[in-house]
Amino acid sequence: MTYEFRDYPDREMLAMDLANQIAGELRAALGHEERAALAVPGGTSPGPVFDVLCAADLDWSRVDVLLTDERWVPESSERSNTKLLRERLLIERAAAARYLPLYAEAARPEDAMEDLCAAIEPALPLAVVLLGMGADMHTASIFPGADRLQDALADDAPILLPMRAPGAREPRITLSARVLDGALKKHVLIFGQEKRDALEKAQGVTPDEAPVNAVLDEATVHWAE
Ligand SMILES: O=C1O[C@H](COP(=O)(O)O)[C@@H](O)[C@H](O)[C@H]1O
Numbered sequence: 529m530t531y532e533f534r535d536y537p538d539r540e541m542l543a544m545d546l547a548n549q550i551a552g553e554l555r556a557a558l559g560h561e562e563r564a565a566l567a568v569p570g571g572t573s574p575g576p577v578f579d580v581l582c583a584a585d586l587d588w589s590r591v592d593v594l595l596t597d598e599r600w601v602p603e604s605s606e607r608s609n610t611k612l613l614r615e616r617l618l619i620e621r622a623a624a625a626r627y628l629p630l631y632a633e634a635a636r637p638e639d640a641m642e643d644l645c646a647a648i649e650p651a652l653p654l655a656v657v658l659l660g661m662g663a664d665m666h667t668a669s670i671f672p673g674a675d676r677l678q679d680a681l682a683d684d685a686p687i688l689l690p691m692r693a694p695g696a697r698e699p700r701i702t703l704s705a706r707v708l709d710g711a712l713k714k715h716v717l718i719f720g721q722e723k724r725d726a727l728e729k730a731q732g733v734t735p736d737e738a739p740v741n742a743v744l745d746e747a748t749v750h751w752a753e
Pocket residue numbers: 568569570571572573574596597598599609659660661662663667668669
């Protein structure tokens with residue numbers, strides 16, 4: 529497994545550079561495809577990248593935007609990844625993109641899985657994926673020790689899976705490793721020494737213990753303190 533590691537002087541430069549790269553990759557994809565799909569993480573890290581990317585000059589009306597994973601909470605919750613996306617990515621020029629939700633008003637992710645999957649399937653494969661990583665080496669909502677971990681890592685995994693894990697505060701829904709790893713361009717965004725150490729620790733460890741390993745091959749990792 530090989531990946532490129534980019535070390536930036538600060539978070540602002542990382543956000544500018546990464547957003548410009550993603551915009552360029554989407555433009556390139558739209559040069560030879562009718563539509564291009566972009567999957568992005570939630571959590572605390574990607575906001576500054578969204579702040580730049582939302583203003584990128586490209587034909588957003590031909591872009592499908594989706595999350596890599598969602599916490600099963602309503603959009604009004606501060607824990608909602610969708611809320612973050614609506615406030616910081618799906619604005620300005622990017623407001624013209626088509627948003628493919630990973631959440632529906634249902635008590636459990638299982639209750640909405642079929643409809644959510646049916647909407648996403650035609651948009652695949654992903655043209656570009658941006659992933660986050662937790663200090664426990666989870667990526668998207670594929671957590672070490674999760675109830676559906678093996679299913680999410682399987683070669684024949686479904687597009688989406690419900691997920692519950694000791695490290696996750698609420699039920700989750702996540703794209704499988706197969707779908708994330710199948711993206712034509714893959715970026716992983718991490719900030720801080722703790723996550724850099726975690727990424728190094730993930731080397732040579734199985735994806736069961738370090739799920740991020742399932743998506744790292746040929747990815748670019750972007751890091752700043
Ligand atoms: O819960 C989640 O965590 C990861 C990492 O988030 P961060 O706050 O440590 O940046 C994120 O990539 C994922 O989308 C999110 O649901």
